[in-house]
Amino acid sequence: MDLMSSKPMRPLRSPATLLAAAVALVLVGAVGTLQARSAGSSGKGEAGQGESHGGPPVEVREGFVVNFVHRYYFPLGRWKLTGTPEEDFQELQHASLPGVILRVLVSPGSARPLDDEMKALRAKAAEDPHVHILMESRERQAGVLLAVREGKGSEPLAVLRTLCFNRGKDKYYLRLEAPADSYEKASRDFDAVFEDLKFEFRFKLPWKK
Secondary structure (H helix, E strand, C coil): CCCCCCCCCCCCCCHHHHHHHHHHHHCHHHHHHHHHHHHHHCCCCCCCCCCCCCCCCEEEECCEEEECCCCEEEECCCEEECCCCECCEEEEEECCCCCCEEEEEEECCCCCCHHHHHHHHHHHHCCCCCEEEEEEEECCCEEEEEEEECCCCCCCCEEEEEEEEEECCEEEEEEEEEEHHHHHHHHHHHHHHHHCCECCCCCCCCCCC
């Protein structure tokens, strides 16, 4: 699963990377808040009686991204769904911040403990020498990786933020990728998606009038 390339902490090699690290570390408090929300939200809400659905597994309904297979939804907000979304993977681009991407991935039936999953993400990260982890934090039900990726050629320095949590027998990953100069704004919209990610189909669905 190639959600994030990252490399264990070592001296960062360029002034630009050092600057990005300093900026990102200022945001540690925001990451901690998000992590706490994950721990509280990952077990919240049971997928009750949903509506019957014979169409695509993922649709945009009245401003909500709706996954009918894994039975979750979240407001589209400042994002736009791109490509052909699949039941286990959706990619969204920010509507006003070029180069900002949000990916939502589900790993069904993943029984690996969260700590082991975080180690696996770090091992995968080691394959890319251009990516450096700034921070990794864990709680019982949530893990967060914050990293920077050095630009290649004309590509800008990028900040990568991956959040992983368990729900039932599945693992969920939310990954933000943003140019360093857009990260702070993009991070707020990323937080908004996670805050409003719901698994409850028992009640009146918000896209129904």
